[in-house]
Amino acid sequence: MNKLTLTTILMILMLVFAASPSSATTYSFGNSNYWVVRAKGMDWDSAKVLAEAAGGHLATITSAAENTYVQQNVLKSRKGEYWLGGFQTSDPGGSAPASNWEWVTGEAWSFTDWQPTEPNNYLGRDEMHLGTWSKNDWKWNDEGYLNNITGFVVEQSTMPPVPIPATFWLLSSALPGLVLVRRYALN
Numbered sequence: 001m002n003k004l005t006l007t008t009i010l011m012i013l014m015l016v017f018a019a020s021p022s023s024a025t026t027y028s029f030g031n032s033n034y035w036v037v038r039a040k041g042m043d044w045d046s047a048k049v050l051a052e053a054a055g056g057h058l059a060t061i062t063s064a065a066e067n068t069y070v071q072q073n074v075l076k077s078r079k080g081e082y083w084l085g086g087f088q089t090s091d092p093g094g095s096a097p098a099s100n101w102e103w104v105t106g107e108a109w110s111f112t113d114w115q116p117t118e119p120n121n122y123l124g125r126d127e128m129h130l131g132t133w134s135k136n137d138w139k140w141n142d143e144g145y146l147n148n149i150t151g152f153v154v155e156q157s158t159m160p161p162v163p164i165p166a167t168f169w170l171l172s173s174a175l176p177g178l179v180l181v182r183r184y185a186l187n
C-alpha cells in the first residue's frame, strides 16, 4: 500500500470518528439522538456520507417540537451554519426555491422553518441544500456557498431495528437453489 493511500484511509477514518457519537455531546429527544460535527466548508454530500457512516443521517426536522428541541439544545451554544438533511431535487433556473424539497430519510416534507427571506438562491447561486444558521436564530436557509458552513447535525434513531420477517429469510435461503434449478434447466 503506498503512502498516499494510507494517508487517505487515515483521513477518512478520522473523519468517520469525528462524525461518530462517541466523540461528541449527544442529545436525546423522542426516538432520536442528535449530535453536531464541526467540519468547516464541508459540502452537503460529504456530510451526508459521514453522518451515515457514523450510523445516523443528517438531521431531519419534521415537527415544531423537534425543531425547538434542536434549536434550544443541540445547537444552542454554537455559532455558524450547519447542514441538515434537507435537499432540493430540482429548481429550474433557480425559479422555484421553495419547491421540491425532501428529507434524506424520505419522511414527509411538511414542517418548515425558513428564515423570512429564505429560501432565495442568494445572489443567483444554486442553493440546493438545507442549512440552519445561528445568525438567523437557527431558522432555515437554502445554502450553496461552502464558506458559510461550520459543520453538520447528525440524527440517529434509538428505535430497535425492525425485525426482518421470517418469510424473507425463507425466500433468501431458497434463492440460490432456485438459481441452480434455473441454470440446470437452461443447460
Ligand SMILES: [Ca+2]
Pocket: 032, 059, 060, 061, 062, 066, 155
Ligand atoms: Ca428527525
Ligand SMILES: [Ca+2]
Pocket: 088, 091, 094, 096, 097, 121, 126, 127, 128, 142
Ligand atoms: Ca434552490
Ligand SMILES: [Ca+2]
Pocket: 118, 119, 120, 121, 122, 127, 141, 142, 143
Ligand atoms: Ca439562501
